[in-house]
Ligand SMILES: NC(=O)C1=CN([C@@H]2O[C@H](COP(=O)(O)OP(=O)(O)OC[C@H]3O[C@@H](n4cnc5c(N)ncnc54)[C@H](O)[C@@H]3O)[C@@H](O)[C@H]2O)[C@@H](O)CC1
C-alpha cells in the first residue's frame with residue numbers, strides 16, 4: 001500500500017522530527033534520494049547536462065543539494081533560479097561542487113534567455129520550482145520555465161511533486177510541470193495519486209527520510225498488486241456455490257439488455273457462487289443466451305417487486321434499469337434488504353430524487369457514480385467541480401449519505417466515512433467506453449457476495465477493472481465485452497509465478 005498525507009500533516013511531522021535532528025538533515029536525506037534517482041535515469045552521470053529549475057523555497061534547496069551530488073560525480077549542472085531568492089546553503093553546495101548558475105530569465109523574453117538554451121540542450125531537467133509550499137498554478141517566471149521544460153526533449157524529474165499541482169487534491173488550476181518521474185519525500189502526497197495531478201506526476205518514486213514514526217493515519221491510500229491479492233476471496237476445498245456467495249442482480253431492461261449481459265458477465269468472470277438475475281422477458285432471454293450458467297427469472301408484471309430473488313448474499317441494482325415507478329419501487333425493496341447493496345447508474349439517479357431511500361438504510365451500501373451522477377446527489381455542484389476535486393466530493397457524498405462511494409472517472413476514488421479515501425492506480429482511458437461501468441458493477445457485486453466489505457470490494461473491483469483493460473489492450477481499442485476474458489488474466493497477473 002502507498003500512503004499519502006496532506007501538507008498540514010507533513011509539516012507537523014517534519015517539525016517534530018527536525019527538532020530532534022541536526023539542521024539540514026532531512027534536506028540532505030531528500031537530496032541524496034533525489035540524486036540517486038536522477039543518476040539512475042541518466043545513461044552516464046559523468047558529463048551529463050543536468051539543469052535545475054530552482055524556486056525560492058526548500059524545494060529548490062533539495063534540487064540544489066541533489067545537483068551538488070551529481071556535479072561531484074562529474075555531471076555538468078546548471079541551476080536556473082526562478083526568482084531572486086535562492087536557498088543559500090544549497091547554492092553554496094552546488095557552487096562548491098563545480099555547478100554553475102545561469103541568470104534568472106526576466107518575465108519578458110524568457111524564450112531567448114541563456115537558460116532557455118540550457119534547458120533545450122539538457123539530458124535531464126530537475127523541477128525544484130515549488131513543492132508542498134506551492135499554491136495555485138505557477139506564476140511568472142516559474143510558468144515560463146515549466147513551459148520550456150515541457151518543450152525540451154530531456155526527461156523531467158519533479159522534486160517532491162510536479163510544480164503547480166495542488167499537493168492535497170491533485171487539482172491543477174494553471175500552468176504546471178509535467179514530469180516523467182516524481183521523487184517524493186517522507187510520505188506520498190494525495191495529489192500524486194489523483195488526476196489531473198496524477199497525470200502530471202509520471203512514475204512516482206518514494207524516498208524515506210525517517211518521517212514514518214511521526215505520521216498519523218493517512219488521508220489517502222493507493223493499493224498495489226499485493227494489497228489486492230491479499231483481499232481477494234479465493235475458493236477453498238470447503239467452498240460450495242452458496243458459501244461462495246449468491247449475487248442477485250436487478251440490472252438491464254428490455255431497452256438496455258446489454259447492461260444486463262455486461263454486468264452479469266463482470267460478476268461471473270470475477271468469480272461468484274451463483275448469479276440470480278431478475279428482469280424483463282427480453283433481458284432474461286439475452287442474459288441466458290450469453291450466460292447459460294445464470295439462474296434467471298422473469299419478473300411477474302402483476303407483482304414485479306414481489307417476484308425478486310430472496311436469500312441472496314448481496315445485490316447489484318440499477319445499471320440500465322430505468323427510472324420508471326416500477327424501478328423505483330424495486331430499488332426501495334432492494335434497499336430494505338439487510339444484505340450489502342451496490343446501487344449503480346439509474347439507481348443513483350433515483351436516490352438523488354429521493355435521498356431518504358439511502359439515509360434510512362443501515363446495512364452496507366456502495367454507490368458507484370460517475371461525476372455527472374454524483375452531481376445529482378450533491379445539489380449545487382457541477383460535474384466540472386467534481387472532476388477537479390474528486391476526493392472532496394466523494395468524501396462529502398459518503399458523509400451525507402452514510403455509505404461507501406466509488407466515484408468513477410479518470411482517477412477512480414473510493415470514500416467511506418471513518419476511513420482514509422482510496423485512489424485507484426490502475427485506471428486507463430481505455431475504460432472510457434460505453435458499458436465498462438456495467439462490467440465494473442458486476443465485478444464489485446461478485447466481491448460483495450464473496451464477503452468483502454463495500455470498501456474492500458470497491459477497491460479490488462476498480463483495481464482489477466483497470467488492470468483488465470490494460471491486459472486486454474494489445475494496441476487496438478477495447479470494448480466493454482473485451483473485459484470478460486481479461487478479468488481472470490488480471491487476477492492471475494496479481495501474483496506472478
Ligand atoms: N520541511 C522539511 O523538513 C523538508 C522539506 N523538503 C522540501 O521542502 C519543500 C517545501 O519547501 P517550502 O516550504 O520552502 O515551500 P516550496 O519550496 O514548495 O515553495 C515555496 C516558495 O514558492 C513560492 N510559490 C508558491 N506557489 C507558487 C506558485 N504557484 N508560483 C510561483 N511561486 C510559488 C512561494 O512564494 C515560496 O517562495 C518540500 O516540498 C520538499 O521538497 C525536503 O527538503 C525534505 C524536508
Ligand SMILES: Nc1ncnc2c1ncn2[C@@H]1O[C@H](COP(=O)(O)OP(=O)(O)O)[C@@H](O)[C@H]1O
Nearest residue numbers: 370408409410428429431432434435436437438
Ligand atoms: N478518462 C478515463 N480514464 C480512466 N478511466 C475512465 C475514464 N473515463 C471513464 N473511465 C472509467 O470507465 C468506466 C465508465 O463507466 P460509466 O461512466 O459508468 O460508463 P457506462 O455506464 O457507459 O458503462 C468507469 O470505470 C470509469 O472509471
Ligand SMILES: [K+]
Nearest residue numbers: 130159161163
Ligand atoms: K517540484
